[in-house]
Amino acid sequence: MSTLATKSQPIYAELEWDRTGTHHILFVSAEDAALAQRLLSNPPGGTLTLVHLRPADDSRSVWSQNLPDTALYLEAHTLAEALEVLRDAFYVAQMGTRIYLAGSEDAIWQVSQLAETFGVSRDEIRHAQLGTKARPVFCVHCRTITRGVHTNIVSCSGCGRSLFVRDHFSRRLGAYMGFQIDAEVPGEVPAAEVAYP
Amino acid sequence: MSSASLNVEIRRIRDLAPGIREFSLSRTDGDDFPIYSGGSHIVLSLPLSDRPHRNPYSLLGDPTDRKTWRVAVRKQEDSRGGSRWLHEQAREGMRIDISAPVNLFSLNRLGRRHILVAGGIGITPILSQARELARLGADFEVHYAYRAPEYGVFVDELEALAPGRIHHYVQSRREQIEFSSLLAGRPLGTHFYICGPGGMVAASMNAGKALGWPESHLHSEQFLAPTGGEPFDVQLTLSGKAFTVPSDLSLLEAIEQQGVDAPYLCRGGACGQCELEVVDASGELIHHDLYLSAEERASGKKIMPCVSRLKGGCLTLNL
Numbered sequence A: 001m002s003t004l005a006t007k008s009q010p011i012y013a014e015l016e017w018d019r020t021g022t023h024h025i026l027f028v029s030a031e032d033a034a035l036a037q038r039l040l041s042n043p044p045g046g047t048l049t050l051v052h053l054r055p056a057d058d059s060r061s062v063w064s065q066n067l068p069d070t071a072l073y074l075e076a077h078t079l080a081e082a083l084e085v086l087r088d089a090f091y092v093a094q095m096g097t098r099i100y101l102a103g104s105e106d107a108i109w110q111v112s113q114l115a116e117t118f119g120v121s122r123d124e125i126r127h128a129q130l131g132t133k134a135r136p137v138f139c140v141h142c143r144t145i146t147r148g149v150h151t152n153i154v155s156c157s158g159c160g161r162s163l164f165v166r167d168h169f170s171r172r173l174g175a176y177m178g179f180q181i182d183a184e185v186p187g188e189v190p191a192a193e194v195a196y197p
Numbered sequence B: 001m002s003s004a005s006l007n008v009e010i011r012r013i014r015d016l017a018p019g020i021r022e023f024s025l026s027r028t029d030g031d032d033f034p035i036y037s038g039g040s041h042i043v044l045s046l047p048l049s050d051r052p053h054r055n056p057y058s059l060l061g062d063p064t065d066r067k068t069w070r071v072a073v074r075k076q077e078d079s080r081g082g083s084r085w086l087h088e089q090a091r092e093g094m095r096i097d098i099s100a101p102v103n104l105f106s107l108n109r110l111g112r113r114h115i116l117v118a119g120g121i122g123i124t125p126i127l128s129q130a131r132e133l134a135r136l137g138a139d140f141e142v143h144y145a146y147r148a149p150e151y152g153v154f155v156d157e158l159e160a161l162a163p164g165r166i167h168h169y170v171q172s173r174r175e176q177i178e179f180s181s182l183l184a185g186r187p188l189g190t191h192f193y194i195c196g197p198g199g200m201v202a203a204s205m206n207a208g209k210a211l212g213w214p215e216s217h218l219h220s221e222q223f224l225a226p227t228g229g230e231p232f233d234v235q236l237t238l239s240g241k242a243f244t245v246p247s248d249l250s251l252l253e254a255i256e257q258q259g260v261d262a263p264y265l266c267r268g269g270a271c272g273q274c275e276l277e278v279v280d281a282s283g284e285l286i287h288h289d290l291y292l293s294a295e296e297r298a299s300g301k302k303i304m305p306c307v308s309r310l311k312g313g314c315l316t317l318n319l
């Protein structure tokens, strides 16, 4: 593996409020009590909207419990639903808005791409990886993205090729690169190992 | 020289307003000009007496017009000669050298809406940006402030580009841009561009920051004319030259006059391209640029020779 590829793996800084912003939209898709406590006990000035992707059950969430009274809380049960809610939130959002995305890489980079279609720049958006380390994998051969990949080798959901999952991450695609592993000797595929729990 | 130069003929001179002239330029070799992007400027080399005199001016015509380039020049009363030469000596048919276009004020094409603001002659880069946005079919508006009705140059061209989306603020009628209301409540993905006098640019940036606008969406261009000052001595360590910068030349011009190649782009203290390393300074560095940070200034290790100088003593540069 080249060092260049390794370098493109995103590095997530500790999630903090950007207090130069005047409106804040937080998307979360995983539980993290310490982070919820730290962020919500000291909310930023201006409006706060929380878009929460969570399973449709009655379990209590660290995110809804600690929410300031003034915050707008919007719940979604699937990523598709969350993306719809966020699309509306971005549509009405004003300059001065900061966007915070905390969850699986698959979810946060899909939201990030949506935000970019609204002209959001990198200094207006922050990412944090929470929960599953599963990777979205882009097949460089058929250009299909296979989602929720936990193993270092995966069969492409588009073309069925055995892909080796690289550490090379594309922000534009919101996915890691996957290359056919048995290109030289067809059929010779090593056993897959769980690498991204 | 930093960028390839082109020889052009002054084809047409138009007086647009008191103290504002427009120059139309065509290549003397008959070739087409390259296409430039909205907000670009070129550097004109003006044949003033025996010394090099290079002034930056924004290109204001249609970026896709490959036969004619246009610039507009305001006569600076305290000018050391460049704008005065263009107003008093330049004639149609004269030939001068110009640099290739450089853009330090480019549009963000991912923006969903664009607010363009011009103060006075700052309309020149704004006009070429407006043309580019109109061609792209982008959503934009122009806010144009000037001294008195007769100073509103290019208003017809602007109006034709964006009918109903040009807002005028005439100082003699006590009209003024309120930046906090202009920038408030704008949709996500809006970009703001301003070219105008320093005070106006600063007021708009402060208003934007107070409303939470991130830096990436606040764009400004402000060229400083090099100011003269006391003469001072210079030593260049690499080329071994020693000379005196006279009061009416900038440090950069004096270096060029010695035949030493020094980098530059904007010649107006904005781009950072001309930065030189100060080896020693036995006097006070007078920084006029918009580029160096407070810490960099305090370190005394850097100078932007296009606009900054030394007060008294000798300046040693690693060049």
Ligand code: FES
Pocket (backbone or CB within 6 Å): B263, B264, B265, B266, B267, B268, B269, B270, B271, B272, B273, B274, B275, B289, B291, B304, B305, B306, B307
């Ligand atoms: S040439 Fe741009 S700062 Fe000096």
